[in-house]
Amino acid sequence: MSYFEDRDLAPDPNDDDEAYWANCAQRRLTFQQCGACKTVTHPPISVCPHCQSLDRGWIEAPTEATVFSFTWIHSAAHDSVTRSLPYNVVVVEFPSLPSVRLISNVVDAEPTSLHIGDALTMVWEDIGGGILLPRFRLAADSKWS
Amino acid sequence: MISLVLQRYAWQYGMEAGDMAEIALALRDNASRNPRAVMHDRLLTLETYFASRMIAEPLRLYDCCMESDGACAVLVTSAERARDLACRPVQVLAATGYGEADWGVGPMGSHNMPLGRYTTGGQSELARELYALAGLSPADVDVAQFYDHFTGMVLLALEDFGFCKIGEAPDFVRAGNIRWGGKLPINTAGGCLSEAYVHGLNNLVEGVRQLRGESTSQVPNARVCLVTGGSAISPSSAALLGSGA
Structure with a gap:
């Protein structure tokens, strides 16, 4: 079942969020955590918006x-x-x-x-x-x- | 996305549906004096407002700007050249536009802006810089043209641009301050809600009219007009115009 009947409303994973959706597929809700400044952010993005580090990790929600x-x-x-x-x-x-x-x-x-x-x-x-x-x-x- | 911010704002500060209606009614009243306005002869009452269909709670039909065709142009030139033109020139006292550092990515910062910034239009830093550039304060502004994609965002702009404190915009509009003849008349041609949705450029043109004394809802002796760009998205922009007199 789905909240919306139309399956065309599915997300289309891209470079920034494919790991997020891969984790979701394993029933794990995760958020990105910067490896440098440790700030947790969402939605997924390839650069930390706070310190510009490219070191992107994941934590469990x-x-x-x-x-x-x-x-x-x-x-x-x-x-x-x-x-x-x-x-x-x-x-x-x-x-x-x-x-x-x-x-x-x-x-x-x-x-x-x-x-x-x-x-x-x-x-x-x-x-x-x-x-x-x-x-x-x-x-x-x-x-x- | 806007409705989520306004719902939280209403919960936090006690905004009522009638407060957003006041924006819609005030701007329609201005449009009724402007023959160019799409909604020039379309009376809007509080009863009509509350009878209109819900779009996205708490936004009803009349809380949303129109979809309309239109065109505007502004001519920007040096003060020296302007002196030779047939029209009375208006001075750009200050103009600024940029994104705010903590606002986040995309419209509404993907709803991940800091808590204190959530129930704002994200224009307060931009406003501070604008006033500093012009050497003016909100008290110097005679008339304002706020970007009015949705009624509720005008309430938040009143706070971001310093005309009232955070959470006090509902009281400010309930007191009649934004009406023609009030303390701070706004969107005097009807704005995007009732003149036409020309993406806010029509609000800039109306700012010029006010300072030339050519508005159909003229504010007597208007010398300084604030014009703001779209709120709730980064980057945004704003300008202070002067009569140059």
Whole structure:
């Protein structure tokens, strides 16, 4: 299953993020950490935006995540999402890793059930083609706890 | 992407939907006096605003700029040459444009800008440099033309450019300050929300009109006008124009 029905919405890995997607395919959410200044950043990029080092490593993402911000989209900017309206877009934050936020979706949420600060649990969505996407569920949702 | 920032801003500082509506209504009111404006004869009320469809919460239809065809041009030349021209010249007091170091990559910095910068338009450093270059402060600005792709981002620009403190823009607009006749009239031709979306260049042209005394919503004795470029993306830009008188 996938949050969006259209499989054409899959990411197209490039030089900067192919290692990120390879880790996702192994059900590992990872973020880049600079080997020189140790700053953790996202999305993946070939040069550290803080110290310009090319030494790029990876760390495992924290498991504790919360809603930093969110929106419900009611207008389809592309045909492929029309059937999913309204859908949410969520900025996920990791309290133990404040330098990184992740854009994702909260599956199985209703427009009234999503709030800033809500605790989230990550779920992997296998959308085919070797791509697994990190998505989230409300941790307090009794259906899943 | 903008809606995510505004949702967080609303949560943090108590912005209400009516505060964004005030931007839309104020600019439509300005457009009603501007015969060139696409929305010149299209009345917008608070009821119409709240009846409009949601695009991306909290942004409704009237919170988003138009898609329109249009063209603008500005002629930039030396003060010496300008003296011989038929039009009354306007002085570029200062202009600046650059990306801010901690803003990150891409639109909205991919939402990874530092916490204190998240609920901003990312233009505060640029604003400081602009005022320093001109030797002016926000108190010297008589009229402003903010890049208005979305109503809520005008609230954040009011803060980035120093017209109110962080989190106080909702109170600032509730007091009527941005209306024609208010303390800081903004986007006096209607802006990208109600004149036309010519990518903000129409706001620059309106800044020139104000300083020539040719605006359809003229601010009496306007001597300094702020014009800002697109917020929430790096790099951005802004200029301070003077009447040259």
